[in-house]
Amino acid sequence: MNVSIKEKAQIKNSKPTQFFENGHSTEFIIEVRDLAKSFNGLKAVDRINLKIRKGELFSLLGPNGAGKSTTIRMLTTVLKPTNGDARIKDFSLIEEKNKIKPLIGVCPQENVVFGALTAEDNVEFVGRMHGMDPVEMKKRSKNLLEKMNIAGRKKPVKSFSGGMKRRLNLVMSLIHQPQILFLDEPTAGLDPQARRLVWDFIKDLKNTGVTIILTTHDMLEADALSDHIAIMDLGKIIAFGTLEELKSSSSNGNILEFSFSSRDELIQAKSKLERINNVKNISEMDNNKLIISFTGGVMTFKREILREIESFKALHFREDSLEDIFLKLTGRGLRD
Amino acid sequence: MYSIDVKAWYIAKKNIKEKLKNLGSMFWTVAFPIMMLLVYKLAFSEGTEEGMINGLTIFEVEFPGIVVYTIGMSSVTSAVMFAMSKIDGTLERIDSMPVSRGNVFLGAVISESIFMNLQLILVFGFGYGVLGAHFELAMLPLGYLIAMIFGIGCIGLGLIIASFLGSPEGANGIAMLTHMSLMFVSGSFFPLDNAGVFFTPQYWVKQVYLQLTVVGNSFTDLLYSGNIILPSSTASVFPIWSGILIILAFTSTFIFLGVKIFQKKTTL
Ligand SMILES: Nc1ncnc2c1ncn2[C@@H]1O[C@H](COP(=O)(O)OP(=O)(O)OP(=O)(O)O)[C@@H](O)[C@H]1O
Numbered sequence: 001m002n003v004s005i006k007e008k009a010q011i012k013n014s015k016p017t018q019f020f021e022n023g024h025s026t027e028f029i030i031e032v033r034d035l036a037k038s039f040n041g042l043k044a045v046d047r048i049n050l051k052i053r054k055g056e057l058f059s060l061l062g063p064n065g066a067g068k069s070t071t072i073r074m075l076t077t078v079l080k081p082t083n084g085d086a087r088i089k090d091f092s093l094i095e096e097k098n099k100i101k102p103l104i105g106v107c108p109q110e111n112v113v114f115g116a117l118t119a120e121d122n123v124e125f126v127g128r129m130h131g132m133d134p135v136e137m138k139k140r141s142k143n144l145l146e147k148m149n150i151a152g153r154k155k156p157v158k159s160f161s162g163g164m165k166r167r168l169n170l171v172m173s174l175i176h177q178p179q180i181l182f183l184d185e186p187t188a189g190l191d192p193q194a195r196r197l198v199w200d201f202i203k204d205l206k207n208t209g210v211t212i213i214l215t216t217h218d219m220l221e222a223d224a225l226s227d228h229i230a231i232m233d234l235g236k237i238i239a240f241g242t243l244e245e246l247k248s249s250s251s252n253g254n255i256l257e258f259s260f261s262s263r264d265e266l267i268q269a270k271s272k273l274e275r276i277n278n279v280k281n282i283s284e285m286d287n288n289k290l291i292i293s294f295t296g297g298v299m300t301f302k303r304e305i306l307r308e309i310e311s312f313k314a315l316h317f318r319e320d321s322l323e324d325i326f327l328k329l330t331g332r333g334l335r336d
Numbered sequence: 337m338y339s340i341d342v343k344a345w346y347i348a349k350k351n352i353k354e355k356l357k358n359l360g361s362m363f364w365t366v367a368f369p370i371m372m373l374l375v376y377k378l379a380f381s382e383g384t385e386e387g388m389i390n391g392l393t394i395f396e397v398e399f400p401g402i403v404v405y406t407i408g409m410s411s412v413t414s415a416v417m418f419a420m421s422k423i424d425g426t427l428e429r430i431d432s433m434p435v436s437r438g439n440v441f442l443g444a445v446i447s448e449s450i451f452m453n454l455q456l457i458l459v460f461g462f463g464y465g466v467l468g469a470h471f472e473l474a475m476l477p478l479g480y481l482i483a484m485i486f487g488i489g490c491i492g493l494g495l496i497i498a499s500f501l502g503s504p505e506g507a508n509g510i511a512m513l514t515h516m517s518l519m520f521v522s523g524s525f526f527p528l529d530n531a532g533v534f535f536t537p538q539y540w541v542k543q544v545y546l547q548l549t550v551v552g553n554s555f556t557d558l559l560y561s562g563n564i565i566l567p568s569s570t571a572s573v574f575p576i577w578s579g580i581l582i583i584l585a586f587t588s589t590f591i592f593l594g595v596k597i598f599q600k601k602t603t604l
Pocket residue numbers: 039042043044062063064065066067068069070071109217
């Protein structure tokens with residue numbers, strides 16, 4: 001159960017990387033070693049270790065305040081780590097951050113736009129800062145803005161909706177064809193249609209060989225896009241692997257969602273459930289809901305449950321999801 | 337550190353576009369000096385005893401003060417601009433790109449100077465063209481140079497103020513307070529008889545300007561009679577170059593301190 005993923009994460013994390021002493025493998029474009037950041041004693045990121053493959057899409061999944069953005073801000077050279085280092089391509093984050101800046105693109109969590117300028121001016125400003133050729137830059141800018149459905153507007157960006165600004169930020173992050181792209185919650189605030197558009201766009205982008213590091217607290221997003229996922233909580237990486245690895249190592253994959261009409265009902269049921277052998281884990285959610293993971297077949301379990309518990313509102317069996325994995329690792333929901 | 341290069345110009349261009357879209361906010365930086373010029377010109381009627389200082393009209397004596405005010409406003413606008421860049425994420429965003437802070441500062445200096453020029457043209461044009469202040473054409477290059485040097489120092493002052501304040505509103509308030517206090521303490525609005533004026537750059541800028549603008553009206557004689565270069569005794573005329581040196585010292589100090597402090601306060 002959960003211990004196994006935790007152990008796995010620790011084994012992966014504790015490997016000495018030694019990337020600067022003995023040269024490094026080209027398989028990994030980013031290696032993070034013992035990276036940490038404290039804000040007035042609060043450990044926002046607590047000595048994390050990561051290896052990210054060239055050309056993959058790597059997701060940092062975690063709830064609010066997990067330390068995802070702080071990690072991204074350190075890796076994108078704008079925030080100085082309190083400990084550790086990272087190798088990004090051939091360069092040390094601590095020693096050679098100016099050599100890293102030209103390689104990366106950044107879409108920050110909060111939209112950063114120059115509100116008085118047009119979308120094109122915003123994009124071209126980033127292109128200029130990266131020393132792009134103006135002809136190439138204008139062509140690419142037009143193309144990307146079209147793909148994001150925000151081309152042809154001559155109005156200042158401050159008149160854009162939040163979702164449009166989000167997509168503009170995405171274009172701004174990659175106008176200069178970065179080798180490594182950091183996307184901090186790229187689809188935050190997008191409607192389902194725009195979200196789908198961005199997902200497809202990111203998938204296409206991956207096919208061009210760009211390495212993408214994205215953060216999200218949406219397991220659907222991590223599920224849809226990632227090659228590898230690191231689950232982060234309270235500044236630490238608590239699990240790491242492919243989606244399949246995470247799922248298979250976490251349980252036998254059976255989850256029961258149990259809803260009750262009152263808290264009394266829930267408490268009664270909980271005490272009975274705790275006595276059932278097959279039950280591995282019980283988590284209490286808001287709105288009088290229990291999430292139970294269990295071993296063995298669904299039918300037998302169901303029969304056993306119905307024998308024990310009479311009053312409840314609804315019950316629902318399903319497969320283990322990333323959210324359940326997170327729940328098991330931390331005892332909390334992703335959105336707590 | 338990256339080198340300073342053409343990227344500074346693109347930053348300046350971006351700043352200029354932003355400012356042009358926001359011209360309304362510049363209204364008061366021009367409207368106030370023009371209003372003051374009108375007050376000096378109209379409220380103190382010419383030819384009467386209380387309207388004159390040693391044969392010069394109050395308007396003539398105060399006109400350089402208004403020029404100082406106009407240039408000094410760049411400390412306010414740049415404080416607001418830098419404070420804004422701290423909180424709206426643009427500074428951090430630029431930090432993630434291959435651009436030096438040197439380019440960011442230079443870009444700001446370029447765009448601020450361009451707007452400072454526009455304001456100066458308006459104020460000079462109004463003062464000389466409409467209200468008929470005295471003008472020595474030969475002194476124009478020197479006067480212009482002093483305006484620019486002092487103006488750049490004011491951008492440094494704005495940078496220092498922005499370093500310590502968390503919001504553009506706060507920066508605006510403190511910068512305005514600083515600017516206005518310096519205007520009064522330096523005797524730029526109304527001559528003050530207090531040795532404190534010597535410690536303000538505004539005082540020296542105004543003195544240099546007085547020499548430039550009123551020089552045609554046998555200015556030196558007037559200086560010796562004591563009433564213009566307050567708080568002087570009868571013979572405190574300083575050569576024009578020593579005034580310029582003082583202004584240069586002010587500018588280098590403020591730019592140096594501004595860049596240092598801002599770097600220290602905003603490097604996370
Ligand atoms: N500048 C700062 N000063 C003080 N504390 C900070 C600062 N930035 C982040 N923190 C703290 O560090 C922790 C991690 O924050 P971070 O923004 O990295 O989380 P996150 O995983 O990105 O969360 P979210 O999903 O809400 O974006 C939080 O507890 C936050 O309060």
